[in-house]
Amino acid sequence: MVKLADQVVALRGKVFELVNGDSAITFPNERFGPERFREIYSHPAARGRSEGAGLSDLFWYWLSPGPEVHQEHLEDGPRYDDVARATLRILSGPSDRLADMATRATAAVLDGFGGGLVRLRDLMMPVWAEYCYELVFQESCPREARDLIVGHANDVVTALKCTGLRHMGRRNRLTRYLAQRLGDVPHELPASLSPREQVHYLQGTFFNTAVVQLSEGMAHVLLALAQHPEVQERASEGDDRYLSHVLDETMRLYPLFGIAHRITKGEITLDEDTTLPAGSVLCFSYPAYHATGYEDPERFDPDRWEALSAKDAHHIPFGIAANRPCPAWRLAPLAMRASLKEVLRRFTLDSTVEHTRSLPSRGPCLLVPHGESVSPTRMRAIRTFLRVRDRWEEVWRSFVQLGLGTWMVLDARHRRLAGRYFAESPERTSSCPLPNSLPPSSSR
Secondary structure: OHHHHHHHHHHHHHHHHHHHOOOEEEEOOOOOOHHHHHHHHOOOOOOEOOOOOHHHHHHHHHHOOOHHHOHHHOOOOHHHHHHHHHHHHHHOOOHHHHHHHHHHHHHHHHOOOOOEEEEHHHHHHHHHHHHHHHHHHOOOOOHHHHHHHHHHHHHHHHHHOOOOOOOHHHHHHHHHHHHHHHHHOOOOOOOOOOHHHHHHHHHHHHHHHHHHHHHHHHHHHHHHHHOOHHHHHHHOOOOHHHHHHHHHHHHHHOOOOOEEEEEOOOOEEEEOOEEEOOOOEEEEEHHHHHOOOOOOOOOOOHHHHHOOOOOOOOOOOOOEOOEOOOOOOOHHHHHHHHHHHHHHHHEEEEOOOOOOOOOOOOOEEEEEEOOOOOOHHHHHHHHHHHHHHHHHHHHHHHHHHHHHHHHHHHHHHHHOHHHHHHHOOOOOOOOOOOOOOOOOEOOO
């Protein structure tokens, strides 16, 4: 059963590689290992984001509507700078206030949950919908808005994981809501964007990427604790230093980004025999980089960070500071720590499912309220149920991902959202062919 699922996953990878159309160079690789990773990622010429890569058509397709104004996919220039400044303004604030917002958002959702079996990503998504709404509008999130945000964010991440198709009607309902509320946003929005583009900017940056990534991150943290009771017990004490180690170790083993791709805007000389021309598509593998430089890297061990500095280790959960880092690098850890404390204050977690970086299962887990007990016999039955169901789901989900993933990649290539956008732009530049000195690799 598991072997069949693995074979289908491998086949899906081959399909993505064949139909994607990019001959990308992935780092680290055999010639340029982890010791060169940050240097190449940080190179001033490696800052192109969307123009010139077939892979961009796929990401724009998944992130519609509004990928052309999504901060992560804007090219460098005045518009990117304007948008980046607006994002930082919205994400800024005193640490205590930002943490308190996360505690309140978590409590508001958990007050309506009495424990039991749950998918952790599903449990956490309303939390971060409320949180991001308050960041943007500086007021409590009404239930109507929360439902629209969750529906939109869940649709995006489901499509990204190829477990479901896009539903643009669901996404457009949030667009219409935000268009009606645009005048209520108390922040200075990017002046370089039209009102419609400002709506798409808010929808993509805060109610898509922020909600999805925070929900995924919390699902990983909670599932790791559910499977490491000794770590969970220590984390329940609420020590911020130890909780930071837990977050660092979780993001090391299960980075939210699999691969970040960049397009070179100028030549990059790697050594005397290898120069990457402008237009090269570079893929930076977070999981591969995070697996180097550690003793027993596959083991979940928050204590390793007692002797490690995150800035010196092979650890880039929020990207590289010199090349378009995640703007939530400060906010996310403090908000997640606050939310984690609130969850652990209420529940004990337990799970026997497979924990993978992509987490297409959404993190099935048992949450037992403090003060309640589960008999050993019932606990064994629940653990067995979770384990068996997870393995069977992996089989059928593999086929679903193969079919839907292939269809969406082909549809994205047909629509060519990014390619057509830049073809119509007067600032469009032509891409150069990839060098022959390095072997092409999959850009997925």
